Amino acid sequence: MTTKYETVIGLEVHVQLNTESKIFCGCSTEFGKEPNENTCPVCLGLPGTLPVLNKKVVDYAIMAGLALNCDIAEYSKFDRKNYFYPDLPKAYQISQFDLPVAENGEIEIETEAGIFNIGVTRVHLEEDAGKLIHEGSIDKSKGSLVDYNRTGVPLIEIVSEPDMRTPAQAKAYLTELKMIMEYLDISDCNMEEGSLRCDANVSLRPVGQEEFGIKAELKNMNSFSAVEKGLEYEVKRQQGLLDEGKKVVQETRTWDESLNKTISMRGKEEAHDYRYFPEPDLVPLEIDAAWKEEMRKEIPELPREKYKRFIFELGLPEYDAGVLTGDKDLSVFFEEVLSDYDDPKNLSNWMMGEFLRLLNENSHSPFESGVSPINLAKMLKMIDQDIISGKIAKEVFEKMYNSGKDPETIVEEEGLKQISDQDELDNIVDAIIEDNPEAVEDVENGKERAIGFLVGQVMKETRGKANPGLVNQMLRDKLMN
Template sequence: MKELTEVLKDWEAVIGLEIHTELTTLETKMFCGCKLSHDDAPNTNVCPVCLGLPGALPVPNRRAIESIVKAGLATNCQIQKRSMFYRKHYFYPDMAKNFQTTQGPVAFCMHGRLDLEVTGRGAAERPACAFGADQAESLASASANAEGLSRQMAEGLPEQASGALAGMAAYNTADLAVAERHDDGSYTVPIRILRIHMEEDAAKMVHVGGQEGRIGGAAESLVDYNRCGTPLIELVTEPDLRTPEEARLFMEKLRRIFLTLRISDCSMEKGSMRCDGNVSIRRRGETSLGTKTELKNLNSFKALHDGLAYEICRQAEVLENGGEIYQETRHWEPSRKRTVVMRVKETADDYRLFPDPDLAPFDLSDEFIERCRAELPELPDAKRERFEADFGIKRADAEQLAGDPDTAAFFEQAAEGLSGKAAQTVANLVVNELAAYLKGAGVGLAQSGIVPAQVASLAKLLAEDAISSNQAHEVFEAMAQSGEDPEAIVDARGMRQVSDTGALQPIVDEVLAACADQAQQYRDGNQKVIGFLVGQCMKASRGTGNPKLFNELLRASLS
């Protein structure tokens, strides 16, 4: 197959995402009082409601409704005051009652938007020809298709539902996702959000003996209903994404928002956040949509990017060879780096959706919505801008710090009263040393025992050139293991650097006398030899000399 960059020169990818997020910070399930935990023994947190036994009646979780409203407000959605739950019927062991309780055409949150910034190598995935008036034309066509679909869906629905869906026409045409390209090659593109709806998660299936955990070839299948009934929100984007990198960045941004709201742990490894990708392709300049395929249960950012990239290239190869794309659900096999057919895609009719007679329609009050709005924390984009303005740190570091609320709070405490180079030193330690240690130790920030004062002390030692960056790594490891103050570790190990010019100049003179050949090479234009000479100075000083100062003194002596 062709490479992605080559394919995207001739073909335009049209991508939409369905992102499922469990509300793991709640204590109970969506419609019953069962404990919300996946770590307990299988099938111990179940009851007649989540098992769908006859006569059991569901009761909605109020805190789950608060969580989805906050998610909608944080993603610029319109909160629908009136909505209802439906029954989505299918037959599979992961839902004992043979239907999933979910929302219908009108969800709690409708018609939102997130602005996506794409930089660096990621920006190069979208070719230069993808910018300009043609993208507006293609998006207008997609919006017209969505408008027609909205009107079809609205027919025969209750008045509140048809009215909300009819509003999609203005939404789709007023906010087209046209990318704005910047001088440095990066670009910003608005990604529209169709809806965020509430539903219950299914039970966990474990297929024993099959390839990569799939049912095909499995000797037996096990079911754990502990997960069944877990509150789950599903965010559905418009088909505004044009590259796999945009899809990856969108999901990363959404994860940062949900972590900041503290509505989920967003663990893709544990399955509490997962993604389905819908993708089709069309020739550049065309406005009609191609036949889409769905990639199911992409459980990492890499799987999302690589799965979409493969599928785009596969579809291009099929069409260029005169073949046909079928609407189907496919599975991404990371070990083989390919997608395979799972099943032919069901239509809405196959699910026999109808309003759940056991659950009354919801009427959210203005007071409820405004209380949720008042409880919103500072969101990642706003926090990133503040970190840049107040601390003067690099944008990339500010974004990484702002993406996790605990890490952001840790940094603010460690960098309190600092700005510029001093604050950037703290940011470097948190983004690099602290993050690497936590990942290696397999612990969270709260369990690490490391406190902001220790990082601030280590940053001060670096700022004063009391230790080198290499020594800082050693001190950080010792600090994390022992809990001691960095200054005490440095003094106990005799690591404090000498930065007295009067003490270091004799060492420089001695090294230059002993390394006359290398000194002459430098004078002849070989700049790289300065590294060797600095190393000799450090050896002569038994590692106590300031390497930066040695570098400066050597260059001055050799000039």
């Protein structure tokens, strides 16, 4: 009989903070500059240089800690993590060891299987390392090139409890973290650019067993799908080993996107003896209640709360609420429209439909299009007041999107106003009746559907401007009495 196994996953997530300057010096954090342009004696680790802590970095870490429901440390300090690598200029990373800024948090996540609470062990501050480029491939390269622009970019490391039981949960947790960071506006959270990075600890244990199995550490998962695929692969691999009666080896494995598998990094790593000790060049942090409260005020409504509010207070379907709160700007846009327009469901339909379609087609973020929240509200009101038809509205909307003009101007300029004047429509309706004897006969024989055809013809004739309800009524009056 085969044993049933339970998967245990914990994530270590590194988030680059989007401050202007680096954590310990005044160099810019701007991405994409020429190599080594954003460097100075401090971030190059030149002999004699000293770090001075950027206040905003601490502010952001406190905000992250609060948003993840952590306890904020009253006393925190920095430590040196010592190891050699060409991308680490001081040969130690200034990090936090035993007294991180925040500890003991948790967040709620949702997957198709339900709602789960995932513990957050700690949030600590540290500096990023530089970037190493291999000349040629890693195996055949003659040398390596080092760019220290990224050195000293502030990071928070968020360590979860081993609370996740499926790769889907891990993905949901990571997604939730990303959204929280975006809502806090403390990181760009771009996995491809490396401003959000994720390592995972994965192990399996027989169902019912308390004790954890032997874990593998998974690195180099550079996208959300890589995280899910990497974890799925790793779970299968470990399951296979255990089924064969073999043991999982405690090791670091790297996810190879092109091979679609994880590869052991055994033998390619130095021993992990980081010799942490308190960083003597920095003084301790004391975070008092006032500082904490100041940061708490900076925290907006977080995605999970907003999601629930959209469902329970605005009556949106779960799917809509998920999409709208899944992107901070989209949710902000949505709520800005709502302040002028009070039909959330109708608005949601428009945003989920036309708006998202155009945003995706143009690779725009919500506030990059020509449609402002106030203009969208105006347009929706014009539909509700029968000034334009729903169909015309789509045309108007696209024009708004591309030109940035308000809907009244577009409707005016293009003559797109709905025709709701019976006298104006009378001749057109009569002409359509005359031109379509077969359909008229069908209607007279009680075929209701033919009315629709005739309405369509009128709409076509008026280029969509006729009020379809009114046309329908006029046709009935003329043909069915």
